[in-house]
Amino acid sequence: MTDGQQASDVLQRQGAFAARDEWTAKGWCRIERALELIGTRSAMLVLRELFYGGTRFDEFARRTGLSEAVVASRLKQLHADGLVDRRPYREAGKRTRDEYVLTERGRQLFPILVALMQWGETLRDDHRTGVELVHRGCDAPLGAQVRCAAGHEVPLNQAAVRLKDEDYVKAALGRN
């Protein structure tokens, strides 16, 4: 099997990445890294509500169906990780409270949310239930697409994986 040639329709492996027995992803995988912050059901559900415009504690508890304890610890973690901001607000006749809003880092999760919704849509065929995301004005439904920096839409069979910096990785493994 030559470099990159594989049995099935998956990512083409390029360069030193193909010789994967000589190294492991250790703590380098970006997916693992992302999942440390948003890899629980409760985190994703709270984030969903944040994207839907929810801002208050009991909103999150009621609309996600999660217990208050879980919501509290999840909001605390999301805040510590810089995905949500707390800011004080005050309703007439009420005391000062905090509301929760997405930070820029949190808002950058948008493609993940959209991709999950799109994929989840294909799992069953109750296409009249649930919500849809649309482009304001244009009104066309949204989806997540894989594109390269040059602007081409890239299907799986035109994509490849490789190490970002082979020399650096080899050096790091050497002194390991």
Added chain:
Amino acid sequence: MTDGQQASDVLQRQGAFAARDEWTAKGWCRIERALELIGTRSAMLVLRELFYGGTRFDEFARRTGLSEAVVASRLKQLHADGLVDRRPYREAGKRTRDEYVLTERGRQLFPILVALMQWGETLRDDHRTGVELVHRGCDAPLGAQVRCAAGHEVPLNQAAVRLKDEDYVKAALGRN
């Protein structure tokens, strides 16, 4: 606050979706649905290896760092859910085994994988480690973009949520 107007930069809520106190997502949320199948760390790591072209049991165990027991049960679940196929193969001098490959439904997770990697990339700044996905030939790095069916790239502040079928939802809630 009128329909859709909100404090922060999130999804605009349209129509009956704005009156969210009268209904709940129940079992209708596509994100929850997706997370039932791929919502664990182990599932995502095994899927990562499948996209990288891994096919065999001990490959998954070694490269994900998961225990064999977890890999076995995850592969079983992914197969039951129709994300991977098992197919028999035979190496010379070895007995017949099964290898695991992504089904079409599994391959459709591609945008989710890409979006997760892209977001994970922004979390720390060790930009020399890890892997990158590129467009074959073009060589430009990949990312996940939100676009509408009409082809426009859609930032969060130009997107909206609404119920797919308000009448259907109201009827369903009525006989609830």
Added chain:
DNA sequence: GTTCTGGCTATGGTTTTCCAAAGCCAGATG
């Protein structure tokens, strides 16, 4: 000052997720 309420926090227990280590079995090898 007493009461009430909204916004959490604490407690105890169940389920899910994971690991480490040992076991098992089909079939190749000797």
Added chain:
DNA sequence: CATCTGGCTTTGGAAAACCATAGCCAGAAC
């Protein structure tokens, strides 16, 4: 036939995620 090996499976247990219920506290409301 006896042994070995690759590919799982089983067992036992720790840790994380979750729920239900009860509690607590700041500050309106009275």
